[in-house]
Amino acid sequence: MHSKDSAILLISCSDKKGIVYNVANFIYSHNGNIVRSDQHTDEESGTFFMRIEWDLDGFAIQKNTIAQAFEPIAFKYSMNWQLHFSTKRQRTAIFVSKMEHCLYDILLKAKEGEVATDIACIISNHESLKTIAQYFGIPFFVFTKTKENKLQQEKKELEILNDFDIDCIVLARYMQILSKDFVSHYPNRIINIHHSFLPAFKGAKPYHQAYQHGVKIIGATSHYVTDLLDQGPIIEQDVIRVSHKDSIDDIIRKGKDIEKLVLSRALKKHLEHKVLVYANKTIVFD
């Protein structure tokens, strides 16, 4: 789809007259063709959000000077903004522990081009899933963590992430809590899957909590990681029906299918620059 070279602007600012006009004018006056545009206004706070994408074929400004050229408009409206290019292949690191279902799902979807990213490396606190990494030909690193060595190990992980030029981190059922410092290196770029319908059942063993509560539906939630456990901005959620006939094992099994769906959808939206974060919530353009 995005095989063509296009530019993507993500914008948020106070809502004022003329924003759309000025952005459209910037693109049109330099001979760009808008291929996609989404916008949203948060009425409570009067904040305007936009994602606009245009074809760079024939665009009058060189890619490396577009940002500079757009700066005056951004300045005029005090925009928070990001500029991305569809042809810039993002690089993803996957963090795992012992469960393989989400890892496989992302690896296969990346291989088939359904999520457009290079899985550059896999980091784990266990050796368990090394064979999978080898099969897919992806570097695999193990950092076992204790309370004592956690920050030290994270430092090594950060070095690897840096070496591999990582844009985005996926916690594919990674059973370790990242430190506040670690998280601060990748704000809104670490995507977690939590196996409950948040905010219900935060923390450990959510399926067991769901079972104890006798809920009739279970869910999974993908969110950006912040320094508050399981409380970062929610990107995607989905659910599946359960009943009294489902044992905890059944719930876990059913949940795994939902976790995969939710995590890969969230990752896809993130990689397509369709997610904006505001007030600990997300705007996710279709």
Add this chain to the structure above:
Amino acid sequence: MHSKDSAILLISCSDKKGIVYNVANFIYSHNGNIVRSDQHTDEESGTFFMRIEWDLDGFAIQKNTIAQAFEPIAFKYSMNWQLHFSTKRQRTAIFVSKMEHCLYDILLKAKEGEVATDIACIISNHESLKTIAQYFGIPFFVFTKTKENKLQQEKKELEILNDFDIDCIVLARYMQILSKDFVSHYPNRIINIHHSFLPAFKGAKPYHQAYQHGVKIIGATSHYVTDLLDQGPIIEQDVIRVSHKDSIDDIIRKGKDIEKLVLSRALKKHLEHKVLVYANKTIVFD
């Protein structure tokens, strides 16, 4: 469907060999034909649950002596058990405040025979919905409640419920908390609809809470009322997708449709004697 006269046994007891045999033998040896049988064993606690329904046409025991005849089997297995008859029309009271959507839904479904019950009376803490009651020809009583007069008013409500020979109470968005004493008169016979996917967003203004949390799915939960607010055994839940585009008004509107579905489904299951309560959870037979 259940136009025929049938008997329904609801049983729970410790799981032992021979329960099914003894129950089936009781029915068969008196010339009954089983039309429906559902059972479940809770493996953790080793508890057996059963709902068995048989045609009374040609059954050798008179209806009013079936219970007595079954008693020895129940005694042998220390059963908790209930005996119901499909032709016994249950009588329901609906409690409402100002919102009409759930009230209308139940009244229409009762009228069309989709939930098999007589709506015997409507009780409210406001005059607002009186016209609806009149249109459907159902007695309507108003008891305004303050902290001071609550128990006194509930006493009057209990008298009415008694006068109308009520089997089952539906709180159709009734915005008052019932006292522990009131609830104790109708254990597992008061059905509430809470407008969230419990246990998330207990208490007041759950849609506002959902909006603040930026969840991507909202839900509704129907449960039996206990003396712990919004924590009784869950009978039914359902959900609907929302997005950043949905204002609180949109969420409330979408939620109302789900509330109706969930409440009427829970009521229907209850009236068909398909709900068993155990360990603050429900077994809901299909």
Add this chain to the structure above:
Amino acid sequence: MHSKDSAILLISCSDKKGIVYNVANFIYSHNGNIVRSDQHTDEESGTFFMRIEWDLDGFAIQKNTIAQAFEPIAFKYSMNWQLHFSTKRQRTAIFVSKMEHCLYDILLKAKEGEVATDIACIISNHESLKTIAQYFGIPFFVFTKTKENKLQQEKKELEILNDFDIDCIVLARYMQILSKDFVSHYPNRIINIHHSFLPAFKGAKPYHQAYQHGVKIIGATSHYVTDLLDQGPIIEQDVIRVSHKDSIDDIIRKGKDIEKLVLSRALKKHLEHKVLVYANKTIVFD
């Protein structure tokens, strides 16, 4: 929500550079503030679709001359376009036969402002639902139809629709097929609910067809009426799970809840001018 006076432009045309710019410029240069903008490009045919809404407060052009002022832009890009005003209350006629569930649902949602329209009249081929119309205070007309008098009766119906200044017709389980001529008076303005997941089970008794096929999910479809039976552009669909335990009566009952949801959602989208028709399909903006 749309209590403010806003203008809504619906546009479709061949995709070319500058469309968004020109429309945004038209609004901005006359001091309008865009409150909502959605667009879509059909890549197969290269067709561009847009719905743009702007606040009329302070807009430099009088409402009754906006169309004229916009005409040159529309001409330049050979646009199909419509201009609507949010404060223009649309008038809806509901056609029914004997089933009341969809009728009640729309009447209640209109009353509560959830679908923003005046239900101006109800037309039926039976007397059955007259009481409901009276209760809601809405004129009710009966035109029984035979093969012989159909066109004649439709002529009378068209007169009434004209007298009541009807913008939109809802077939709320109306069990008559409208003639090609009748349909031609309200192109893309007659909304039907069909009780199947189209294109499966067109025509009569779709729930019986679903039952015979042993499907595990049933659905409902709301679509614009064209002269091909049950084949007009689909606006909305939804589904519900069924099983071998569901009799035809159960399927009908479950289906009715879905029909209501689907029809009211489709009507709401239509009334908000969020539906565009193209190539017998719809673009439905969120």
Add this chain to the structure above:
Amino acid sequence: MHSKDSAILLISCSDKKGIVYNVANFIYSHNGNIVRSDQHTDEESGTFFMRIEWDLDGFAIQKNTIAQAFEPIAFKYSMNWQLHFSTKRQRTAIFVSKMEHCLYDILLKAKEGEVATDIACIISNHESLKTIAQYFGIPFFVFTKTKENKLQQEKKELEILNDFDIDCIVLARYMQILSKDFVSHYPNRIINIHHSFLPAFKGAKPYHQAYQHGVKIIGATSHYVTDLLDQGPIIEQDVIRVSHKDSIDDIIRKGKDIEKLVLSRALKKHLEHKVLVYANKTIVFD
């Protein structure tokens, strides 16, 4: 769950008094403990269906003579019946073409014990997926088929299926139509996944058909293969929402996730002997 040795009876016959009693008596009188029992009566045809499972620990009849001992009861009620043992590991063959998503999903679920079967071999009409088979250590056979050699190739396939002692065949997006003769060797034991919400969009390119029709929801259907293409008894279906924004590629991508879910659920039910076929429909016990 079913680690214990249990016996499973699947029964269908004309509904008569005493069936449940006689079966329960058979089990109880030989000291068996029922762990699960499900039954259903098709009211139209008066047909009774049952799945009953009991613990063999302490059961008074040897496994290899249970069938013989049950025969008189089966004879008395003219039952169609099957006897299975939970510890008998079933052997599955997977047929694939070039698409890998369903293959991976089943292999991983079998490996994790989520579907209880040995994947004994993989058969394909292409070399494409050989590497996957090797990675999982499963024999892989290629039989390319032309109109001319089809029956001949199928004969070789049948030999392999025989050699590998195959109980169940899964067509995991196998793009060949099996001959009537082939199908007759495995009645109700060949499970296909069709990438549409059947009966809509039978045959080739269902996602393209869905796209052309502008449906708002797409689905997948798993069914037993019969000699009528895509018309065998439906075991499981599920759906996912699409919109005008979804290209055919998007629809295919979304559909793949649903195909996996539906196929693996159907296979799981089949392997647990929870599916009964009657009148080209299925009874699927929970």
